[in-house]
Amino acid sequence: MSAVFPTAVLCVYGFFSSMRPSEPFLTAYLMGPDQNLTETQVVNEIYPIWTYSYLVLLFPVFLVTDFLCYKPVLVLQASSLVVTYTMLWKARGMLAMQLLEFFFGLATATEVAYYSYIYSVVESTHYQRVTGFCRSVTLLGSAAGSLIGQLLLSVAEVHLLHLVIVTMASAAVAFIAPWFLPMPKRSLFFHKNPVEVEERACIRSSTSQTFQVEDSESMVSRSSKPAGGSRGLIEVLQMLFSDFLQCYRCRPLLAWSVWWALATCGYFLILNYVQALWETIRPSRDHVIYNGYVETLSTLLGAVAALLVGCLPVSWSLWGELVLCVLSLLMAVCVFAMDLLKNIWVCYGLYILFRTIYMLLITVATYQIAASLSMQRYALVFGVNTFVALLLQTLLTVIVVDSAGLGLDVYSQFLIYGTYFAVISVIFLLAGLCRLMSMRRSKEEVLAGVQAASNPPANGEMLYL
Secondary structure, three states: OOOHHHHHHHHHHHHHHHOOOOHHHHHHHHHOOOOOOOHHHHHHHHHHHHHHHHHHHHHHHHHHHHHOOOHHHHHHHHHHHHHHHHHHHHOOOHHHHHHHHHHHHHHHHOHHHHHHHHHHOOOHHHHHHHHHHHHHHHHHHHHHHHHHHHHHHHOOOOOHHHHHHHHHHHHHHHHHHHHHOOOOOOOOOOEOOOOOOOOOOOOOOOOOOOOOOOOHHHHHHHHOOOOOOEOOHHHHHHHHHHHHHHHHOOHHHHHHHHHHHHHHHHHHHHHHHHHHHHHHHOOOOOOOOOHHHHHHHHHHHHHHHHHHHHHOOOOHHHHHHHHHHHHHHHHHHHHHHHHHHOOHHHHHHHHHHHHHHHHHHHHHHHHHHHOOOOHHHHHHHHHHHHHHHHHHHHHHHHHHHOOOOOOOOHHHHHHHHHHHHHHHHHHHHHHHHHHHHHHHHHHHHHHHHHHHHHOOOOOOOOOOO
């Protein structure tokens, strides 16, 4: 029962911090009469700031979150959201919006506190259940926010500015919740519980193959540390680096992590700039837009796809790379079609399909990685994969989007994003073929050994060495 109260408070926080009715209409708001910014300013000069700030803040926030035991960083995240939407409501001009994107990048980087806090106040046996609660409630909050925004816009015919005010009010409610959370006494890396027993990695896959990630020597060295003490920064960094080397030596984990990083980079880019594509195809000044319905439906279908992962009759250890190849190619087709057909209804439908595929595959990747690691190492791998995704996203943003680089228009950008997903498909096609060939050779070697053992030399034959 001790876990019920913090889980409930965290779910309240997750719901209201994710309920953002203005988010599906952000580009329309910035390019509308309230802000009166141009497409070039929004796409090429304002939105890239989120990517840069998220990348710069991610690793330091990751360490600070664990060192401060999560709750102060949750308060910081809630404060950042309030500042973000207050500025969106009151501030004007490109520089103000760029500063707003920095605060939103800070709020995004501090999400690690939300998903890590609960592991410090509940027993490991409840990890799966409370994680499901926390993730489900954020999806529900996001879907509810998109639906409320669309209904207010289409049915009540409110102004886009009023959606920003409602979002700010939701962020203000979320700001209250983390103050009621109990302060954890332990964390994953810096602060350890005296009676905590470090979990050993239970390495398994869906076939008979078993791969070992946890290094027994590192486990012995860690267990020899004084129980209950707080680790220093250098010691934590050394431990993280050692764990990093151990984790990514595992080929299956490396393959899923590579897809995670590559696909998440592309997914972030599509999410950041798809509203600009919609606004170019169907300007909100001249037409009724339905972005909220699209975001609601894509979120709900993505959640359903994630829930159905366990029902898919796929041997991921055998066919995983080829499935990633086929579905990544389908994602590339969605992006190309959105860009080339220039039809808003086709764009809406393909965007929903794109997000559903991504949510399905990222759930599979999460499960395949999480099933192989202890909670400490899962947090590390999640952080590294996200950091690599942001690094790639920053590189593409600097080259393709930022006005300091090519500063391409949104149509040209989506051609490049479609090509990017096609390249991911080719990479995993080659990886899948290599895996099948390797498994075939292994089977042939095993059969040859069995045949050699079952056919000994005939009687009377002499074998000379």
